[in-house]
Amino acid sequence: xxxxxxxxxxxxxxxxxxxxxxxxxxxxxxxxxxxxxxxxxxxxxxxxxxxxxxxxxxxxxxxxxxxxxxxxxxxxxxxxxxxxxxxxxxxxxxxxxxxxxxxxxxxxxxxxxxxxxxxxxxxxxxxxxxxxxxxxxxxxxxxxxxxxxxxxxxxxxxxxxxxxxxxxxxxxxxxxxxxxxxxxxxxxxxxxxxxxxxxxxxx
Ligand SMILES: N[C@@H](CCC(=O)N[C@@H](CS)C(=O)NCC(=O)O)C(=O)O
Numbered sequence: 001x002x003x004x005x006x007x008x009x010x011x012x013x014x015x016x017x018x019x020x021x022x023x024x025x026x027x028x029x030x031x032x033x034x035x036x037x038x039x040x041x042x043x044x045x046x047x048x049x050x051x052x053x054x055x056x057x058x059x060x061x062x063x064x065x066x067x068x069x070x071x072x073x074x075x076x077x078x079x080x081x082x083x084x085x086x087x088x089x090x091x092x093x094x095x096x097x098x099x100x101x102x103x104x105x106x107x108x109x110x111x112x113x114x115x116x117x118x119x120x121x122x123x124x125x126x127x128x129x130x131x132x133x134x135x136x137x138x139x140x141x142x143x144x145x146x147x148x149x150x151x152x153x154x155x156x157x158x159x160x161x162x163x164x165x166x167x168x169x170x171x172x173x174x175x176x177x178x179x180x181x182x183x184x185x186x187x188x189x190x191x192x193x194x195x196x197x198x199x200x201x202x203x
Pocket of ligand 1: 006009010011032033050051052053064065066067102
């Protein structure tokens with residue numbers, strides 16, 4: 001298997017989950033602006049949407065969209081217990097969190113990483129991030145260390161990565177003590193440390 005990624009991007013969540021299941025895999029970075037991978041492949045042939053993550057399976061099958069990649073890895077490795085069984089309310093809850101992170105929180109950060117966003121766009125985006133974080137703050141805490149409760153799941157890997165972006169765009173995570181503690185908790189897992197190290201994010 002191979003994961004196409006950009007350092008610190010949302011693909012880091014898939015990288016963390018591949019580590020959680022102790023998969024055998026390679027990683028290959030992508031310059032999405034140039035549309036080229038580290039080994040010079042034309043990325044449009046790998047993911048016509050142009051963004052990361054993309055997971056390439058051993059038989060050449062390509063899978064994109066982070067929420068799909070995460071759940072695929074979890075479902076292929078049920079012993080790791082990273083996603084509740086399909087068809088249960090707990091699995092629907094997982095989708096609920098994955099969708100919130102993908103379509104609300106992740107998208108709220110978009111203007112901070114856009115080369116064309118104005119200062120006004122970024123100001124509006126900052127207010128939007130605050131609103132999304134305010135909600136997240138109510139979803140986790142000492143009694144509920146992870147989004148599904150006591151158990152770490154694929155949604156935590158993704159939500160951790162997106163929340164952690166706050167530290168790179170001048171938004172103080174300490175405004176949300178539960179979120180700040182959660183980022184620390186998930187980020188200190190060996191799977192996350194190993195992935196961040198491999199992506200060159202540990203200094
Ligand atoms: N809907 C996609 C969005 C993926 C996405 O936004 N990827 C970003 C990194 S977090 C990216 O590759 N951006 C570079 C680009 O769009 O050129 C998913 O959930 O996987």
